Every structure is written in structure tokens, then in C-alpha cells.
Amino acid sequence: MLRQLAAVPAKLFSGAFRQQYGAICFRFINDGPGIEILVITSRESARWVIPKGWPMKGKKPFEAAAIEAWEEAGVRGAVKKKPVGRYTYLKDLDDGDVAPCIVDLFQVEVIEISNDFKEHGQRILEWVSPDEAARRVREVELKSLLVEFEVRPRNKRNPR
Template identity: 30%
Template sequence: MSELVARTGRHQQRYEAGCRLIAGCIPFRFRCSEGSDGNKSEKIVEVLMINSTSGPGLLFPKGGWENDETVEEAAAREALEEAGVRGELMHFLGHYHFKSKTLQDEFSPEGRCRAAMFALSVKEELASWPEQNRRIRTWITIPEALLCCRHSWIREALENGFSKWCDEGMVRTMKPTNNQLDACEVSNTN
């Protein structure tokens, strides 16, 4: 297997109307817990967040959308590079606007960005990934994640995009994968 490498540089970066175009995702999985009767498992949704390399707080994987890929491909690539996860993009959560001091350049001097965010059902968590030396990944519940978000736009994507989608029953009606079911059985026997 060849070594995974993160893309760097901005020579392929997409811009539109003075905004740098960003693609990202909210990776999620089901964690099973003991039900109130002591036997049945309840599905709890957890999201995967990563540390910021520029200060306190947590983020979701995201980065520049490049000219040679679709926005979906860019979101999946960022999840792989920054968090070391692969999965299935389940739902477009919306566009979120923000300003970044670190992303200012000649095409976006004010650092304006527009992030297209997706829900990513995690199918595989890699032991080794491109940014593993710079990133720590953490699985947490949605209420915990809302408290940890580094930026307000990330909290908005989680609260008004992902949580709304969950509340509409989209996540609850998904069938857990065999690995997730196996994890329920293991955790309930311990």
C-alpha cells in the first residue's frame, strides 16, 4: 500500500466572488450503550473532531476545494488527510461563511471563506494518516461537541446543519454497519 500524503499549497485552490471555497465534513458514527432495561442497546450519535493547529478548541476536517476535484471529493479528502477516516457522504449540510486571518491572499485579501459541509458516516478509521503528527482526533457526543467548537461557524454547522438533520430522523433511521453492531455486542458484554 502506498503512503498517504496530504496535498499542500494553493495553486489549485478555488475562489468565487472573493471567497476561498472550502469543503469539509462532520464525521459521525453510532456508539451503543446499555438501555434503561439493562439489556437493549441504544444508538448514540458521536461526531469526530480534531484539534486546531493554531489554538485551543476543536474543529471538523475541512480545507481548500481544489480545481481538479468535486466538492464531495474535497470533503472526503480532507476527512482522510486531517482525521484519518473514510466513509460515505450522507447529506449536504449547507454553506457556512467565515473570515480567516490565516487564509488571506491575493484572491481573498479579507480572508473570506465559504465552506460546503457534509455529514460523513465513518466506515473506516485508519491507524496512520497524513496529518497524524499534527492532529488528535476525538469522538464525542453532539452536546459535548457544541461546547468544544473553536469557531462559531463550526458550531452553526453542527447545530443548524447536522443536529437538525439528526433531529429529522435521518441518522436514527440509518442501519448501523456490521462493525458498529459488533462494537455494541463487545461493549455490552464488558
């Protein structure tokens, strides 16, 4: 990681960060308090990552994160509209260049899992504990967010 950072100092200090939106997809274990987090492999390097992608025209950030979760992992669910955290990383671009990115993360409580999605067969998907998810990903800030991840409760509508 430090070697990658050293190669792009001008970009890092020019404020040229690119925005992305990601999803921390989780499910409860046996309807209890414990959770599992979905990790997927990247298509190019087969590294463990979470679903994420670029902003989408006409979509709010949380909507873009939910779409990425569906396209990359075949999951849908209840998405929180406010980010639960953010992390930075260096994205290898198709032209061989590297772009520093900031990823805002949105909580997605998975309700539906499908085998019929855009990138099916291009990635490996696994449900793991938050600690195991943190061990698998490379980005230090993301590791910290996964270990400390706490489910934000559902909004309660005027109980009467």
C-alpha cells in the same frame, strides 16, 4: 471574533469570500440511534475544528471533503453528495492576512479509522456528542449546525 471582523471590512463587503469544503464525520454509538461527532485540533492554533480544506482540481465538493477527512483525521466512510449545511469563518493565512471563507459541509458516516494518515501526530482527535462538539468549536454557525445535526438516511435502492 468581532475584533477580527472589524479588521477586514473591505474584504467582507467586496464579495471576496473563499470556498472551502468540510466534513461532519460521525459514527453511531453501539449500533443505536445516538451518534458521536469527530472533532480535531487545528495544526496552528490547536483550536477545535472539523476536517476542511480548499477545493481540489478534478474533485467534486463532497470528494474534497472526504479527502480532507482522511488526510486530517484518518477516517473514511459513506459521504453524502449534497451539503448538509454551511458556515462562514475568518481564516488566518500564512502571510498574516485574513480571508473570509464559506465552508460547505458534507455528512460522512465513518466506516474506517486509521492511525496511518498524512497529518497523524499533528492534531488531537476526539469523538464527542453533538452538544460537546458544538461547545468546542468557535464558529457560531458551525455550533448551530452541530447541535441540530441529523443523520441523513442512506439511500435505499428499489427494495423488492
